[in-house]
Each structure stands twice: as structure tokens, then as C-alpha cells.
Amino acid sequence: MTHSVQLLGISNAIVDVLAHVDQEFLDAVGAPPGSMTLIDEAQAREIYSQMGPATEMSGGSVANTIAGFANLGGSAAYIGKVRDDQLGDIFNHDMQSLGVDIRLEPAADGAPTARSHILITEDGQRTMQTYLGACLGLELADITESTIGSPKAMLLEGYVWDIEEGPALARKAAQIARQNGTAVSLSLSDSYCVERHRESFETFVRKDADIIVADEDEIHALLGTDSIDALIRKLAAYGKLFAVTRSDKGSVIIQGDVTIEQAATPVEKVVDSTGAGDAYSAGFLYGWANDRSLSESAQYGTYCATKVIQQLGARVEKGLLDDFK
């Protein structure tokens, strides 16, 4: 089977609007620190008017992974919905400048490009207030044999399930993937997202997915487990490939009765913790797509995550693995 690209991402195309806030601001917003809350356009206007000066950069969880994957030297393509507005231009530019093949045209009408208001507190934690805007227009008709092509792997994010046609388009994408020998990967996004769609995720993991990347909390939310041992036991029974990140406890790869533990690399100072999971996925999938062993792939993931938490910005930078490989 010849694969057109190594990795195709399907996710919410979002521009991040980042600002530092104090604890008082966060308390007033009322969101749990580190959470992602979906907001509507009026709420987006409101929160933005209250935020201080901000910096804008392309974001989105799986979009970050795809950008990172391309920066590592992988070939990548992307399906996500932006509007034909300035933020949409920014999003597409930032992808295309890395060589990522953008598969959808920007929408000519409807809601503006999505933005996530990212409130960074002094401890480096990010609390996200996300207005999905144009992303909500991603629909079944956007998922075709032509837009999917025949990638070696595709990567969906849990947040896609927050879109009306999300669950259906994820299944359709998986179906097309199966015809082409494409491995279906799923990133579980966040534990709140898992709680919103637990049953549908569990079915997708069992029936459609080949590779699942997630952090420990997300897997616990999915399976109702509460210890790493129980989690490993339960995941082993699925017979799929799981890469589970565990923050400073490292990560664990589970595939049937194979379990590989990968220690974290201690860092002096965490500059910006979010993006760690997306960076891990970029490194891990880059290893996987290039036929590295699971253990080596986990090392790549760890290396990328370690680098990203020591920089401002959630995306893996160009050539990051060059020193490492």
C-alpha cells in the first residue's frame, strides 16, 4: 500500500489568544484551573473584553500535533474548518508553511474562525475558554475519499465529538481509513471531553481505533479505573496500541500483553505545561510512522514533550529530534 502522507489530522482548527491573568481573574471566570470550557460567541466577546493584551498563535490540540509532526520531518495533511477571515488565514498559513497539506477550503460564510482564549496563571497552567465558531461547520460532506486520501495514519481528536456531526464524521473517516490500510488514531483531548462522550468514545476505541493517545486522567475517565495497574490491565484486553502519558511519571505504552514504561525527563522549570500531550503524540506517532520500535517511539514522544514544556508555545519546533535521533 502506498500512503499519500504519513499522518492526516482531523480536528478543530483554532487560533489561540493567550494572556497572563491572575488568580482573581480565573476565580471570576469560574472555570476549574487547567480546564477547557466551550463558550458561545457572546461569551467569547465578553471574556476577550475582560482579558488584557494578548498574543495570537495557531493552536488546537491535534492541529498542534500535526504541526509538530511536520516540524519533525514527517509528511502530514490536515482536515479542519476555518472561515475565510484573517484568523483563518493565519491558521492555514501556519500549517502550510510547514508543508502540511490543507484539505478543506475555508468557509465563505457562517461563523468566524474558532479561537481559544487561553488564560495563563503564574504557575504556568492554562485555562481555556474556547469558541468553536467555524469548526462547528465541519460536516460529514467534508470527509470523503478525496479529502482523506490514503495516509499511513489518521489522528482524530476527542473534541471533534463536540461538533454536531462529529461522531458521524469520525466513523465515516474510520471507514474510509479501513479501506486504505490507514491506522486510525484517537487523542482523547481532555477528561471533561471524555466525560461528555464516554460511551461513544468507548465504542470508537473498541471498534474503530488502532492507536489511542491520552493522558492517565483521560483513560481513567474513559474506563472508570482509579489506579495505573487497573488501567493497564483493562487496556491490555482491548488489544489496541495505547500511549498513555503520566506527566512527571513518564508514559506507558500498552499493546495487548506488551507494556513499556518510559520515564519522564526531569526539567528545571516548566515554562508552559500545556502542549505536552500534543508534543508527545507528535514524537510518538513520528516514531511509529517511521517504523521505529514502540520503545524508541515513546522516547521520541518524551523528548518532544520535555522540550515543549520548557518553551512558550505549544508546538514542537523544527528539527527538534535532529539532536536526539
Added chain:
Amino acid sequence: MTHSVQLLGISNAIVDVLAHVDQEFLDAVGAPPGSMTLIDEAQAREIYSQMGPATEMSGGSVANTIAGFANLGGSAAYIGKVRDDQLGDIFNHDMQSLGVDIRLEPAADGAPTARSHILITEDGQRTMQTYLGACLGLELADITESTIGSPKAMLLEGYVWDIEEGPALARKAAQIARQNGTAVSLSLSDSYCVERHRESFETFVRKDADIIVADEDEIHALLGTDSIDALIRKLAAYGKLFAVTRSDKGSVIIQGDVTIEQAATPVEKVVDSTGAGDAYSAGFLYGWANDRSLSESAQYGTYCATKVIQQLGARVEKGLLDDFK
């Protein structure tokens, strides 16, 4: 005389689009390192398509000074022209969130909000390719007693002279200022800009300006001098207040026969050199507007510039002088 605000800025309202580039990229662009080149919309599209992933944040020279001045605790207002597009929203938001009073409505049609493509090389130098877009629509009619009000000082930037009606609107602003006892300040922007408008600047400095902030190169370009001694002698004869920054040689304040030399503060690592002059202006004018001595004002300016070159981003952060005062 009661002043509505302490400082009113009149300048090009620009959103910066920042990306790291290598020397090869800069050579291909063909611009002198550290320069600011004006480009048209087609050139802007071309350079953007060639640039890697970028970060967007509000910029503009005097706009940075105004934001910094507000962050120091000063009261400020701003006149600059954006379009009613997403980048215009970003620019106005970032000002208004600091309490800066925006005096013009965004344009409902015409060119999009200005953007400056800032190419950062490994040595931390920034080369700017600026598309003025909506800024070019700033016109005489925007400068009225109502939009100007009665600030304690106004600050124009040399770049305003690059706009068709720029020289005329600067003179009109100065005229309104004179009626209100507003001190007229001018930032000379850059030495290429001075070369473009030397005669007009010289006349404005002589006839209209009370305070001039500039770096040494800009003053040399204005006066045709080539030594600091000759420069001080010539500036003394104007009888105006000059604050001249000299990079790692510090700064010198000249007002008639008063000359105050202020040493620079040595820094370990310059993260990002541009913004130093704008930050110096913010600190210096904040001192001046709050009736500090010239010497103390120069110390404020130095402190702000020293901080800004050690951070990413050109704007003075909130409460910066709190430790110092």
C-alpha cells in the same frame, strides 16, 4: 490647564507578525538587517507565504510606547487607523484593555489593518517588512479638537510622514496642541525614515515640537552630524528637549545648555533588541508627565528599555516601574 489624559499617541496602528528566519531568508528578502521596509499588499502576501509559522501581537512604534506608558500607570489616548477586521479588533482590544482611550472608529471599508512582518534572526535582530494598509487612510479629517482633546503631551511618530496626509495632519495636530498647552513630542522612528523626510522633520522639530525622542543614528541622519559632541552642540541650539538613546552607551538628555548623560545598564543577554527605543520613550515620558526631573525621567527610560530587551515582545509590561520608583 486641565489635561484630559497625560499622553496622546498619533501613529500607525500595526499588528506584528513575528517569525524566526535564518540569514539565508533575510538575504533573499534583500533588506538590510534591522531595517523597516514599506511594502504593498501583493508583497505582503508574498513575504507571508514564504515565512514560517508566526505569532501575532499588537505593535507599531509609538503604539508600543503608548501601551507601555499605560502599563506604567499613565493615562493615555490613541489616534491610529485600523479596519473593522479581526486584526483591527486585536489592535484596539490590546490598547483598550490597558485603559487607553481609542479616539477613532475602525474604517468600515478600504485596506485591511496594517501588519508588519518581523523577521527575527538568531542574533535577536528584527527586520521589518511593513504593509501599512488601513493606516494609509489616516487623514486630516481624523485630527480634530474632539479627537485630540487636551492631553498634557502628544507623541507623533516619524512613520506618520509615510502617509499621504501625514505631514499635514501632524502640523494640524501640533496647532491644536498649542491651543491647549499640550507639549508636542516626536519620535523619529528610524534613520531611513529620517532620510525620507529630513527637511520636513527638521522644520517640524524647529517649529512645532517641544520634545524629541530619537536614537543617535536618527539624529545624525537629521542633522548630518557624525559625532556625539557635534550632535549635542547642534541640538543645544534648538532649545527643545531631546532624549537621545545610544544603545549600550546609554542616553543623553539635551535641553539648551543642559546636558544629562545617563549610562546604560549592562545586561547579560539581549533577547530581543527592538522595542528598546519605544520602551525608553514610555519611561522617559512617564517621568516627564509626572513632573519628575529630567535625570529621573532618563532613569525611568533606561529601566524600561533594559527590561524590554530581556523579554520577548516590544511592550513594557504592567507595573514595570513599581520596583524601581
